[in-house]
Amino acid sequence: MFELDVATRHIKSRRRQTLFSIIAVSLAVGIIIIFMSMMSGYTSILIDSTTENQAHITVMPKEGEDYIHLYHGLENHIHDLEGVEGVSSYFQGEAALQYKHNAEGVLLYGINPEDENRVVNRDKYMLAGEFASIENPGSRIILGFKLAKNLDVGIGDSVTAQIPGAEPTDFTITGIFQTGTPLDETMAFVNLGRLQDLYGSGDVITGMGIRMFDAYAAEELANGIDRETGYDAVSWIEQNAEILTLMETSESMVFFIYIIIFSISGFGIANVLIMIVMEKVGEIGMLMAMGTSRRSIMLIFLLEAAILGMMGVVVGCILGYAASAAIASIIIPVPPEMYFGMDHLPIVIEFKNFISASVFAMVINIIAGVFPARRASKMDPVEAIYSV
Amino acid sequence: MSEKYMIQIKNLTKIFGDGVEIKALDGVDLNIEQGEFLAIVGPSGSGKSTLLNQIGILDSPTDGTILLDGVDITEMSDKQRSITRNKQLGFIFQYHHLLPDFNALENVMMPLLISGVKRSEARKTASKVLEEVGLGDRMKHRPNQLSGGQNQRVAIARALVNKPSIVIGDEPTGNLDSKSSDTIYELLRKLNREHKQTFILVTHDERMAAKTDRIIRLVDGKISEDSHNGD
C-alpha cells in the first residue's frame, strides 16, 4: 500500500492546514453529538414522562354511548391479557369546587386508589396526605396542588362539589398531589363508588386505564381490544401522535442542520486537498511516470480525506462526549414543575449517536475528497511533469 | 528480423492543436536496438521531448505506431500503459522530481512498491542501486538535504531500480554544472555497459552527445541525421 505511505506523508508535510481541517471536523462532530445527546434526552424525557404519567391504553365507551356497563367482566378479561400490568376503571365527570368565595371548574375522577396506583403511580406525586385515603366510598377528595392553591385550601378543609343535576356535596380534602403538568390545576380524585352515587349513574364507568409491562406493546394490544370487545381502545402512542410526529419532524429538520455543519467541515477538507494537489502537480506526474495507475492516484487523495476525517471524528467524539457529560452535570435553577420535575438538562449519551455522527461525517469528508482526487487522477502526466 | 529491435517507431506523427496546429513530430521512423546508448539532439522546439514522451508512453501519437519489445503501445489500455511504464521504462527528467516528503532510499523504493514488491525486499534492492550510484551514505537524506547532482543520481537510481529495458532521460544533466554533468554521464554510461539497458538521452550538450553510440538529430519534427559514433 504505497498509496497510504504517500497519503500520510502529504498530510504530515502540511501540518498547519491539517490541524485546521481536523479541528473543523472535530468541532462539527462534537457539536452534532451534543445536539444528538440533547435530542435523545428530550425524547426520552418526553416519552418516559408520558408513559409514566398516563395510562398506556385508555378504553372508552362504544360509539354513541356514554358509559361502559357491566365493566367488571371486561376489567377481569383485560387484566388477564398478556402483557397487562394493571387495569383501573374510572368514572370521570365535570364539576365545580367551591370554597368560601372561590370556585374552580374541575375534572372529577372516581377511582379505586389501589387499582389506579397500578396504572399510574399516584402515590409518587403526593405532596401531602395519602392517595389511599379515598379507598372507601366516603366524602373525601384529593386535589392538584395548583387547584388547592387557587381555592386557597389545605388538608382537612372542606370543599363543596357542584354537580349538574345533583345536590351540592361537601368533600374533605385528604390529599394534595403535584405532577408538574397542567393537571395540577384541573384534576381531583374521589372514590369511584362515591362518584357513581353522586351522578346517580348506577355501577358504570366512563373509561378504563391499562398499564402494560412494555409501553411499546400498547398499540398492538389496543387494536386487539378494539377488535375483540368493540370498545374504543386508544394507546398512548395514538393519543400523543401529534407530539410524536412533531418530534420526528423536528428531528428531520435538525438533520438538515447536521448536513450544513458537516458540509462546512467537508469544505475544510476539500480545501486542504485542493492545496496539496496543486502543490504536488509535478509529483503526481512523476508518480504516473513510475507506473502509478489513475486509480491509485485517486486512492491516495481519498485516503488523505479519510485520514483527516478519521482524526477529526475521533477528536470530535471525545469532545462531544466530554461536553455532553459536562452539560448533563450542570444543575439548572428552575422550579421543578417547569420541566417534568427535572433539575438538569436532559442529556442522554447514546453509543448509536456517536456511530451515526461519525459515519455521517466520514461519508461527507470522503465526498469532499472526491473532487480533488478526481482532479489529480485526471492530470496529463506530460503536462504535470513539465509544469515544474 | 523485426524482433531484434527493442524499439520500432513507424511514421510517428504528433500534432498539437488548439486552433493553430503544430506538427511536433512529422512521420518519424526509427529503430533502436537493445543496449544502445543514444542521444537525441536538435534545436529547441524540434520535437525531442515529444518523441521521448511517446516512447515513454506518457502521451499518445496522432498517427503511427511504436513497438516496445514487439508490443504496440498505441493499442494499450490505460492500465497496461501504467504497468509497462512501471516495469519496462525508467524516467529521468531535467528536474529530479523526487518526492520531497520521502528520503533517498524511500524514493528509490517507490517504483518497486508501486509494482507490489514487498517492502523489505524493495529496501534491499533500492539500497543496492543507491550504492551503485555512489549514494550509499546518503540514503536517509531528503531531497532538500542533497545537492542537485546528488538528487539527480537518486533520480537515476529510481529510474533503474525496476531493471527497465529502456531508460529515457530528457536533458538529465540540464540543471547541472559541467563537472556534475560529466559524473552523471559517466554513471549512465557505466550502468549501460553493466546492465545492457537501452538508454535514450535528449541533450543540448554536443560534447556529451559526441560520447554516445549514436546521435539522432531532429529538425522540425523530422529526423535530419542518424549517425553512429566511431563508425
Ligand SMILES: Nc1ncnc2c1ncn2[C@@H]1O[C@H](COP(=O)(O)OP(=O)(O)OP(=O)(O)O)[C@@H](O)[C@H]1O
Ligand atoms: N502540449 C503542447 N501543446 C501544444 N504544443 C506543444 C505541446 N507540447 C509541445 N508543443 C510544441 O511542439 C513542438 C515540440 O516541442 P518539444 O517540447 O518536443 O520540443 P523540444 O525539442 O523538446 O524543445 P526543447 O529543446 O526546448 O525542450 C514545439 O513547437 C512545442 O511548442
Ligand SMILES: [Mg+2]
Ligand atoms: Mg524538451
